[in-house]
Amino acid sequence: GAVVSQHPSWVICKSGTSVKIECRSLDFQATTMFWYRQFPKQSLMLMATSNEGSKATYEQGVEKDKFLINHASLTLSTLTVTSAHPEDSSFYICSARGLTPNEQFFGPGTRLTVL
Amino acid sequence: DAKTTQPNSMESNEEEPVHLPCNHSTISGTDYIHWYRQLPSQGPEYVIHGLTSNVNNRMASLAIAEDRKSSTLILHRATLRDAAVYYCILRDVDTDKLIFGTGTRLQVFP
Numbered sequence: 286g287a288v289v290s291q292h293p294s295w296v297i298c299k300s301g302t303s304v305k306i307e308c309r310s311l312d313f314q315a316t317t318m319f320w321y322r323q324f325p326k327q328s329l330m331l332m333a334t335s336n337e338g339s340k341a342t343y344e345q346g347v348e349k350d351k352f353l354i355n356h357a358s359l360t361l362s363t364l365t366v367t368s369a370h371p372e373d374s375s376f377y378i379c380s381a382r383g384l385t386p387n388e389q390f391f392g393p394g395t396r397l398t399v400l
Numbered sequence: 401d402a403k404t405t406q407p408n409s410m411e412s413n414e415e416e417p418v419h420l421p422c423n424h425s426t427i428s429g430t431d432y433i434h435w436y437r438q439l440p441s442q443g444p445e446y447v448i449h450g451l452t453s454n455v456n457n458r459m460a461s462l463a464i465a466e467d468r469k470s471s472t473l474i475l476h477r478a479t480l481r482d483a484a485v486y487y488c489i490l491r492d493v494d495t496d497k498l499i500f501g502t503g504t505r506l507q508v509f510p
Contacts, residue, residue, distance in 0.1 A: 329500040391443035
C-alpha cells in the first residue's frame with residue numbers, strides 16, 4: 286500500500302515553544318490530508334482537513350491559531366503547535382487521501398511531550 | 401459523531417477465526433463501511449472496506465448485512481500480530497472524513 290511518513294516520530298519541548306510536524310506522502314500525490322490527535326487510551330479525534338493550496342478546515346473546538354496547518358504541495362502538509370503547553374501533549378497522526386476517496390493512508394504518528 | 405457501535409473488547413485464541421461485529425443502524429445509502437486497525441503507538445492501518453456486497457482481501461473478509469445496518473469483520477485465522485484495536489468507520493461521502501469511534505480491542509492468546 287501507499288506510504289505516509291511523519292517527522293519527527295517523537296519530540297519533547299518546553300512549554301511555550303512551537304513545534305512543527307511534517308507529513309509526507311511518499312509515493313503518491315495527496316490532494317487532501319487530515320490531521321488527528323489521540324490521547325492515551327482514547328480514540329483518534331479529527332482535528333482538521335487540509336487541501337493543497339487552500340486553507341485548512343478545522344473541526345469544531347479545534348483552535349486554528351493554535352494548530353497551524355500548511356499544505357503547500359501535493360506531498361507535504363505540516364502541523365505547527367504554537368505556544369505548546371502540557372495539555373497539548375498527545376499522539377498526532379496525519380493521513381493522506383489517494384486517488385480515490387476510499388484510499389486513505391495513515392502516517393506512523395508523532396508523539397509530542399510538552400514539559 | 402461516530403456512527404458505529406462496537407464491543408469494547410474481544411478475545412481469541414491463535415489460529416482460530418475471529419468475528420468482529422459493528423452496528424451502524426443510521427447508515428445512509430452512500431456511506432462506505434471502512435475497517436482500520438491500530439497497533440500500540442502506531443498509526444491506523446487499512447484493513448478492508450465495502451459498500452453493499454461482501455468483500456475479501458488478503459487480510460480479512462467483510463460481511464455486510466442485507467439492510468446494511470451491521471457488518472462483521474472476519475479474520476480467518478488469528479495470529480498474535482492481529483492483536484490491535486479494530487475500528488469500524490462510516491465514510492461520509494460528502495466530506496470524505498473518517499470519524500473514529502471507540503473501536504474493539506482484540507486480544508489474541510497463544
